[in-house]
Amino acid sequence: xxxxxxxxxxxxxxxxxxxxxxHPNADKLYxxxxxxxxxxxxxxxxIRNYYTPEELVGKSAxxxxxxxxxxxxxxxxxxxxxxAHSEDKIVILTTxxxxxxxxxIK
Amino acid sequence: xxxxxxxxxxxxxxxxxxxxxxHPNADKLYxxxxxxxxxxxxxxxxIRNYYTPEELVGKSAxxxxxxxxxxxxxxxxxxxxxxAHSEDKIVILTTxxxxxxxxxIK
Numbered sequence: 001x002x003x004x005x006x007x008x009x010x011x012x013x014x015x016x017x018x019x020x021x022x023h024p025n026a027d028k029l030y031x032x033x034x035x036x037x038x039x040x041x042x043x044x045x046x047i048r049n050y051y052t053p054e055e056l057v058g059k060s061a062x063x064x065x066x067x068x069x070x071x072x073x074x075x076x077x078x079x080x081x082x083x084a085h086s087e088d089k090i091v092i093l094t095t096x097x098x099x100x101x102x103x104x105i106k
Numbered sequence: 107x108x109x110x111x112x113x114x115x116x117x118x119x120x121x122x123x124x125x126x127x128x129h130p131n132a133d134k135l136y137x138x139x140x141x142x143x144x145x146x147x148x149x150x151x152x153i154r155n156y157y158t159p160e161e162l163v164g165k166s167a168x169x170x171x172x173x174x175x176x177x178x179x180x181x182x183x184x185x186x187x188x189x190a191h192s193e194d195k196i197v198i199l200t201t202x203x204x205x206x207x208x209x210x211i212k
Binding site for chain 1: 110113117172195202205206210211
């Protein structure tokens with residue numbers, strides 16, 4: 001069991017996907033630029049086998065924004081894009097209706 | 107900053123909304139029954155000003171499933187339905203494509 005304090009340590013925000021590039025050193029990864037309202041961030045996500053860049057750009061995604069930066073195969077990732085793992089596919093989370101980039105999630 | 111260990115304490119799953127009832131003692135709350143694949147759960151969510159029951163039933167929502175149960179105005183809530191808070195509205199999270207209830211989110 002987790003507590004509400006555990007949950008509140010994490011900062012989740014709506015991020016609008018601005019750009020998607022293939023990772024130079026990993027064939028399952030994308031390097032994604034995301035609009036978080038007051039700033040943009042770059043993260044690495046393993047969804048290349050499930051989405052084309054065109055399918056992603058413009059979408060609202062769900063990002064854990066306050067994780068420690070991590071190097072993934074030589075590229076810095078600031079934040080984690082959340083996705084559901086359903087049988088043999090990966091499906092990103094999004095918002096049910098349009099909302100502003102940077103909107104806080106709780 | 108949060109760590110990946112902090113994030114991994116939380117269990118997030120896709121929950122398909124089965125039933126939505128008005129909370130008997132709180133005019134902003136719904137009591138919602140959710141299909142989590144291997145089981146169903148009941149939770150309380152403050153989205154009554156933003157969604158009708160008909161808009162919610164059948165939707166895939168995003169649930170923190172391993173929070174301690176909490177009594178909300180006399181009704182037990184097992185899990186927390188995640189939503190974005192955007193200016194003057196609340197927008198639930200969902201999946202970008204269909205996926206099975208109970209799918210793990212990470």
